[in-house]
Structure formats: structure tokens, C-alpha cells
Amino acid sequence: MIDLLTVDFMQRALIAALLVGTVAPMVGIFLVQRRLSLIGDGMGHVALAGVAIGLVSGTAPVLTALIAAVVAAVVIELLRAKGRTNGDVALAVIFYGGIAGGVVIISKSPDGTPANLMKYLFGSILTTQRGDLYVFAGLALVIAVTTWALRPRLFAVANDEEYARAVGIPVLPLNIVLAVLTATTVVVAMRVVGLLLISALMIVPNAASQLVARSFSGGLRWAIGFGLVSSVGGVALSYPLNTPSGGTIVLLAVGLFVVTAVVTGVLARVGTRRHDVAETHAHEHGTLCGHPAVTHGDHVDYVHDGHLHAAHEGHYDEHGVHHDHPAEADTTPAPTTGSRP
Known part of the structure; x- marks a missing residue:
């Protein structure tokens, strides 16, 4: 790792990865909430057409890609809002039109080959220049x-769009802002992970964060953490492994998701078995069972041979020894079954 930090192009690559790993999950979390996980792919294909225009015209590809992606993002949201076509159809039309337009336009370049698009399709972070970093940093700051x-x-x-509209929140402007943020994120990340893979860095860290977070803010923090580990770690691994940085970043993100899913699944199973199960009864505790009912927190326990038993998912859990405190006893009729959260 020390050797990586002494190489100029790796320094620039790691900084670019840090920027993308931070902002991509920040935007992606709202796309996951809206079930628009694939919109990053659509924006990427439109940005591809913008890159082709820039290469053919001699204009900065980042600028033309940004313009093309932002225009497409606004058009998609306006079409959805007007109801003239649904979001999936609008996204599909722009998706295929963008990539086809990019290939056709780049064929008119002086080189006459689409090969120049490869570093934008799959990323070429090691060719990031200092000027690129300034542009990416500025765009990332705006996004964040x-x-x-x-x-x-x-x-x-x-x-909930309908509720937001009912309470006076400007839904359409905010949807347009989110679409523009998505387009800008795609352009920022195209040299890091590539236009065909950027959607993964926006979505997969958020998918992993949903497995461990218990709130939206917590999910956002976890997603950024997963994104940073994936992007920076992927770049760091791609150097000694001599693998494409974009693919390595995405594979690391997918690997983190799989590990998180396995660990949380195991912990959930262990947690469900952590309570003590009481012995099997020949009868069911209830009003007429003859055992005193004791209020215990938010549920009802039954005193059986000096032990507190609570009904739980078809069996009775052991809740400790009963110390016959008169104040605890509840002589009112008890429900047929108790409950335990």
C-alpha cells in the first residue's frame, strides 16, 4: 500500500475512487427507494453518446457527456410527470438510443473505430489526469x-410521492433534481468504473446497507462506507493484480454484499434461537389452566412450578423464577395465549 501512494497515477486514481465511492451511494439510496435501480445504466448509455460527440468534435468528452446525460434526465422526468409514457418505456428508449447513437457517432471520428470508447465504457482510472481530478472534485462537491x-x-x-405532493412538497422539481444528480454522478464515475458499471456502485452498496441498517440515516452511512471500501479497495487491488479497475471495484462491491448477506442471515438465525425454551406442557396456559398470570413488561407470563413461562410461536419460553410478589400477581382472566415481541 505504501508503494501505491508513491506513484503519481495511483495517487490520482485513489483520489478519484474516493470521490466516486462517496457520492455514488449518496445518490443511489434514493434510486433504490424509488425502485429505479437501473436508471444509472440508462444515463450511462446517454452519456456514451455525449462522449462520442466530444471525441468527434474535439470538445472535452466530460462536458458533452454531462450535457447529454442531464438533458436526458430532465426529459425522462418530464415524460413521467406528463404521463405520456411510463418511466420504464422512456428509460428503455433513451437507453438504446444512447448506446446506438454513441457507436454511430464515434464511427465518424478520424480514427474510424469505436475503440476510443472502451475506456469510458469500462473505466480507465489509471489514465486520470490532474485536470480531470479538479473537474471530478467540483462535480462531486456539488452532488454531495x-x-x-x-x-x-x-x-x-x-x-411516497402522493403523500409528499399532498403536504405541499414540490415533487416534480425534486424528481428532476434527483435525475440531474444521477446524470452528474454517472459522468463523474465514468473514468473510474465505466459507464456500463457505474449503476452497480450506486446500487450494490445500498443493497448491502439495507441488510444492516435500521434507519434511513444509518443506511446512508453504511452505504457510503461500503462504497468507499469497494472503490478505494478495488483500485488498490487492481494494481498488484493487474486487473481492470472498474471490474475489480464492482466485484468487490458484490463480494461485500454477499458476505454481509451471509453474516446477517447467520446472526438472525442465532438470534431466534437465543431465548430459553420451557419444557413441553400437556396443556395450554390460559384462563382456566389453574396457573397464575403475571404481567411481565408488555406480555403475560404464567407461573408454573415456580417458573415464569410465556407463550411464543407455538411453545413456551422460560422467563425466570417467580418470586411470589403479591403486587405482581394478576388475578384477572388472562388471554388464552400470551405474546412476545
Whole structure:
């Protein structure tokens, strides 16, 4: 790792990965909430056409890609809002039109070959220049600040558009803002993971975070953490392994998701078995069973041979020894079954 930090192009690559790993999950969390996980792919294909225009015209590909992606993002949201076509159809049309347009336009370049598109399709982070870093850093700052400032409203719209509209939240402008943020994120990340893979870095860390987080804010923090580990770790691994950085980043993100899913699944199974199960009874505790009922927190225990038993999922759990405190006894009729959260 020390050797990586002494090489100029690796320094630039790691900084670029740090930027992308931070902002991609920040935008992606709202796409996951809205079930628009594949919109990053659509924006990537439109950005491809913008890159082709830039290469043919001699203009900065980042600028033309940004313009093309932002315009497409706004058009998609307007079409959805007007109801002239659904979001999936609009996304599909732009998806295929973008990639076809990119291939056709690049064929008119002086080289006459689509080969120049490869570093944008699959990423070429090691060729990142200092000037690229300044552009990426500026765009990433805009994305991060905008997302953080608007996160309560973006969450409200992503969670329930109808409710957000009913309480006076400007749904259409916020949807357009989110679409533009998505397009900008795609352009920022195209040299890091590639236009065909950027959607994975926006979605997979959020999918992993949902397995461990218990709130939206917690999910956002976990997603950024997974994104940073995937992007920076993927770049660091790609250097000694001599593998493409974009593919390595995405594979690491997928690997983290799989590990998280396995670990949380095992912990959930262990947690369900952690309580003590009482012995099997020949009868069912209830009003007429003859055993005193004792209120215990938010449920009812039954005193059986000096032990507290609570009904739970077809069996009775051991809740300790009963110390016959009169204040605890409940002589009122007890329900047929108790409950345990």
C-alpha cells in the first residue's frame, strides 16, 4: 500500500475512487427507494453518446457527456410527470438510443473505430489526469452538498410521492433534481468504473446497507462506507493484480454484499434461537389452566412450578423464577395465549 501512494497515477486514481465511492451511494439510496435501480445504466448509455460527440468534435468528452446525460434526465422526468409514457418505456428508449447513437457517432471520428470508447465504457482510472481530478472534485462537491441539503425532501418524495405532493412538497422539481444528480454522478464515475458499471456502485452498496441498517440515516452511512471500501479497495487491488479497475471495484462491491448477506442471515438465525425454551406442557396456559398470570413488561407470563413461562410461536419460553410478589400477581382472566415481541 505504501508503494501505491508513491506513484503519481495511483495517487490520482485513489483520489478519484474516493470521490466516486462517496457520492455514488449518496445518490443511489434514493434510486433504490424509488425502485429505479437501473436508471444509472440508462444515463450511462446517454452519456456514451455525449462522449462520442466530444471525441468527434474535439470538445472535452466530460462536458458533452454531462450535457447529454442531464438533458436526458430532465426529459425522462418530464415524460413521467406528463404521463405520456411510463418511466420504464422512456428509460428503455433513451437507453438504446444512447448506446446506438454513441457507436454511430464515434464511427465518424478520424480514427474510424469505436475503440476510443472502451475506456469510458469500462473505466480507465489509471489514465486520470490532474485536470480531470479538479473537474471530478467540483462535480462531486456539488452532488454531495445538494444531496445532503435536500435529503429529507428527497427521502419524502422517494418514499411516497402522493403523500409528499399532498403536504405541499414540490415533487416534480425534486424528481428532476434527483435525475440531474444521477446524470452528474454517472459522468463523474465514468473514468473510474465505466459507464456500463457505474449503476452497480450506486446500487450494490445500498443493497448491502439495507441488510444492516435500521434507519434511513444509518443506511446512508453504511452505504457510503461500503462504497468507499469497494472503490478505494478495488483500485488498490487492481494494481498488484493487474486487473481492470472498474471490474475489480464492482466485484468487490458484490463480494461485500454477499458476505454481509451471509453474516446477517447467520446472526438472525442465532438470534431466534437465543431465548430459553420451557419444557413441553400437556396443556395450554390460559384462563382456566389453574396457573397464575403475571404481567411481565408488555406480555403475560404464567407461573408454573415456580417458573415464569410465556407463550411464543407455538411453545413456551422460560422467563425466570417467580418470586411470589403479591403486587405482581394478576388475578384477572388472562388471554388464552400470551405474546412476545
